[in-house]
Amino acid sequence: MEKTKRKEKEYQLRRADILDEAEKIFAAKGFHSTTMAEIARTSGFAIGSLYQFFNGKEHLYGTMVSEKLDRMYAEIREAVAGRKTVMEKLEALVSSHFNYVENNLDYWKILIRAESITLSDEDASLKEKIISCYLSHIHFVEKIIKEGIRTNFFKTIDPFSMACALHGIMSSFKFIYIMKPRPGSLKGRVPGVLDIFLKGVKKNAV
Amino acid sequence: MEKTKRKEKEYQLRRADILDEAEKIFAAKGFHSTTMAEIARTSGFAIGSLYQFFNGKEHLYGTMVSEKLDRMYAEIREAVAGRKTVMEKLEALVSSHFNYVENNLDYWKILIRAESITLSDEDASLKEKIISCYLSHIHFVEKIIKEGIRTNFFKTIDPFSMACALHGIMSSFKFIYIMKPRPGSLKGRVPGVLDIFLKGVKKNAV
Amino acid sequence: MEKTKRKEKEYQLRRADILDEAEKIFAAKGFHSTTMAEIARTSGFAIGSLYQFFNGKEHLYGTMVSEKLDRMYAEIREAVAGRKTVMEKLEALVSSHFNYVENNLDYWKILIRAESITLSDEDASLKEKIISCYLSHIHFVEKIIKEGIRTNFFKTIDPFSMACALHGIMSSFKFIYIMKPRPGSLKGRVPGVLDIFLKGVKKNAV
Amino acid sequence: MEKTKRKEKEYQLRRADILDEAEKIFAAKGFHSTTMAEIARTSGFAIGSLYQFFNGKEHLYGTMVSEKLDRMYAEIREAVAGRKTVMEKLEALVSSHFNYVENNLDYWKILIRAESITLSDEDASLKEKIISCYLSHIHFVEKIIKEGIRTNFFKTIDPFSMACALHGIMSSFKFIYIMKPRPGSLKGRVPGVLDIFLKGVKKNAV
DNA sequence: GATGAATGAGGCTTCATTCAT
DNA sequence: TATGAATGAAGCCTCATTCAT
Structure with missing residues (x-):
């Protein structure tokens, strides 16, 4: 039992290592100019080993972008969650977002490049995932804003537009x-x- | 003499045709998934002919992005140029920008993808060009804003930040x-x- | 016009060259152990050139097997066609068949190996084609035999069985x-x- | 002593299990498209374990084909052995052969594919083994036929040809x-x- | 000048085999 | 002895670019 757990843990560590190294290279070169060989070399695995963790290059890329996207939004939401007033929430929102960017520059280079949009990630295309995450985040901001409108903190403007504006x-x-x-x-x-x-x-x- | 001019004119027309068709395909598929063969087929030229207009795929892509970038910013500046008050200028700025986007959706899909950032366009990388255009446009906005500050229309905030905010x-x-x-x-x-x-x-x- | 024809002719010649060389290698090593690189080298083309004639390795293999199968059966039928009596027809059948085998040893090594059966030739699997050709040839023999039965040359045995027996x-x-x-x-x-x-x-x- | 025997017995059982499962997969997919991983999975062993029974994929394949070939021919010979007259022997020969085929369809699919011919089984190539078995079986039939000739049951035709014909x-x-x-x-x-x-x-x- | 067939480097991926546990 | 993760060689195929016609 312990052994299985240990194995699983190591597996996850290796997997994370690969994703971390891949992130750096993807950030520097983009999806297409990054080769599996380079990811393998950099992360200290054999080429074949990458395929024990991911189904292929697109899957590796998609997983990295997707998982990190989730973590980022979770982090931001958590930061906001503890705050009481709308103003505090806004501060937490912007602050934690900027904080994340500063600590994950490579990842943001990837997101900005938005190559993800072209990939055809097996079933649910990565594009859909990113856009949906994006919108769901906008909606999250929207909720805060609606609260602000209710409490007379904000003017009565379309909350979606306000959320977009802030995000922009x-x-x-x-x-x-x-x-x-x-x-x-x-x-x-x-x-x-x-x-x-x-x-x-x-x-x-x- | 006349003949040479005529030739030059035809040359430019053909060149523009290629760029137009290429734009559509790049917008739909991204830089790497677009092939020279497809651009040739779509634009009605032979593959080899493309190389009489451009040095290669990157050059073709870079030229398209770059020239259109210039035209877009020129168009916006021109729209602003005719206006008197700061308020009018702002309106023209936003309005012409949105107008351009609506009329050049494909091009904007390309810009958003920002693949340009990775390319190594022989001498001056396309990335530099785009960023420099971007900044120079921000500075253009900055100038309007400075004018607004001078005329007491705007608060005294860092104009660069304001320009960024508007752009965002x-x-x-x-x-x-x-x-x-x-x-x-x-x-x-x-x-x-x-x-x-x-x-x-x-x-x-x- | 002439030029197009000439081109087409040369294209067919090259194509046939590739098929001929491929046949030898497939015969010696089997489908899987034969590499596109070797076919290219042997036939004097670049690897990429093979793909101007065939969609891929399976297609090349399938085309070769299939086209040659048609030619073989055609040759045999033609040999039989000129004969009058059933006995003469039988002689022509066996004789031309053996003749073809002697002159196309490599091809028969491939047919015997029957790897074709596993391949998943895009639409109509090669397996179907071969079996259907095989059966249609058996039926061709069957017809001769039926004629022999009608003319009292053969006993009244199930013609299909007789055809199988002869073929066997x-x-x-x-x-x-x-x-x-x-x-x-x-x-x-x-x-x-x-x-x-x-x-x-x-x-x-x- | 007992323990050793028991171990040996279990070893043989496991080995046979592997061969049985492998046969099914080889029959369905052919040699090259069958993976060691699949054989392992299907037979309930670890990949590495297969290598305790066989030196490698070719060896596993060769062993399966070869051993079964021996058993088949032995079975046929045994069926023939009990018969007295040439006619009875012929009947037993054909009958037991057909019987075996019906009961071992998968195996016959493999034999028909004749991939064995290409493999380079370390020392004595499997090809040699199969052909030699084939010929030795033909010779076995030949003997029966010779007996038939001696006893005036058969015409005086080349016995080898007759054996081939029957086999065909x-x-x-x-x-x-x-x-x-x-x-x-x-x-x-x-x-x-x-x-x-x-x-x-x-x-x-x- | 225009063409498009030919080229071949290089990428992704598979899988038999090994070996540390 | 049993395991199965790790390895990396090797194959198929794509496609930017060239050059003979």
Whole structure:
């Protein structure tokens, strides 16, 4: 019994190792220019061994993107979960998101590239998964916003649009950060993001 | 003389045809899954002929992305150029941008995929070009914003951040539009985008 | 016009060359142990060129087996066609069959191996084709035999069984010939084959 | 002592199990498309365990084909051994052969495929073994025929040819039976086979 | 200039066999 | 002795690019 558990644990460790190494290479070269041989070499396995963990290159790629996507959104939701007021929730949302990006730069390079969109991951295409995750996250933000509307914290604007807007502002800063890493951290921009989102940029706005 | 001009004109027409057809295929399949053979077939040329217009696949792709990028930004700038007030300029900026996206869906699918980032376009990598265009466009927006600050239309916030924020809000709507084309047009969202950007979402914001 | 014809002709020549060389190798090593690389090398083409003539290894193999099967049966039928009496027809049948085997030893090594049976030739499996050809040939023999029954040349035995028997006797000699080529030619055995088939081996038989 | 015997017995049982399962799979898929992994799974052993019984895939295949070949021929000879007259021996020969085929369809599918011919079984190639068994069986039949000639039961024809002919007739019916199993059993065809073989098909033959 | 057949490097994947546990 | 994860050689096939016509 113990033995089986131990084996399973080791299996998961190896699998995670592969995914980690693959992530780096995919981030640097993109899906097509990354070879199974390189992933194998980098992760210290034989080529054939990769196929004990994944059905193929697409599966390896899809698994990595997909699992990490889940973890990321879970992390963000968890960060938000502990907060009480809408304002606190917004701060947690943006802050944990930026935090994740800073700690997972390679992964974000992959997401930005959005190659996933073309792949034909066996059954449910990876594209669907990503978009659905994306939308479900937007809806999560939407809920917070609806709460804010109810509590008179927000104006009565279409919540979906507001969620999109917030997400977009964040994305823009993420993009700049990823493409041209600046001295300033991403996290330092949280107040600025929220400020614009909440109050807008126009002087004397109503 | 006349003959040479005529030839040159025909050459440019053919070249544009190839780029147009290539755009569609790249948009549908991505860079790597698109073959020179398919581009040739679709555009009605022989494979070998493509190489009289472009040095290779990357060059063809890069040229298409790059030239169209220039044209797009030019179009936006031109739309803005005719406007007087900052507010009008903002409207023109967002409006012409959304307009371009609606009329060039395929191209935007390509840009979103951002495969360009990986390519090693002989000398100046396409990645550099795109990012530089992107930044230069941000700076263009920045300038409008600076003008708005000077004229007391905008608050005194870091103009670069403001430009990013505006761009981000737009991107978010673009993304939704491209991924899940909704009945509502993109252009219809211009006021909403500007409203959030200008006044924020918080009630009673200062 | 002439040019197109010429091209087509050359194409067919090249194609036939490949099939010929492939036949030799398949005969010597079997389907699975034969590599596309070897076929390419032997036939003087690049690997990639093989794929301009055939969709893949199975297709190449299937085409070769199938086309040659047709030609063989056609040759035999033609040989029979010119004959008048049943006896002459039988002689022509056996004789031309043995003749073909002697002149196409490699091909018969392939047919005997019957690997074709496992392959999953895209649509109509090669197996079906071969069996159907086989049966249709048996039926062809059957017709001759029926004629012999009508003309009182043959006893009134089930014609299909008779056809099978004749085919079997021939196969047996073919097999011995192919496996352990003996000094005596196959053709020399035609009278012996017919003698046993017609009169049996029992003394004083009715 | 007892223990050793017991072990040996179990070893032989396991070995036979493997061979039985392997036979089914080889029959269905052919040598190359059958994997050691599948044989292991089906027979309930670990992959590595197979290598305690056989040196490798070819050896496993060769052993199965070879041992079964021996058993088959032994069975036929035994059936013949008890008979007195040549006619009875012939009947037993054909009958037991057909019987074996009916009861070992899978094995015959393998023999018909004749992949064995290509394999390079380390020392004595399997091909040699099969051909030698085949010939030795032909010679066995030959002996019966010689006896028939001596006893004036058969005409004075080359006994080898006669043996081949009989074998061929049988093979033909076997082939039809295996490829397109018909309602009628193989055994029911014994009289027909012998009739043609003994008396031929020609009316008023001498 | 235009063509498209020919090229062959290189990728993904399979699977017989080994060996540490 | 039994296991089955690890190995890596080798095969099929694709496709950007060239060049003879």
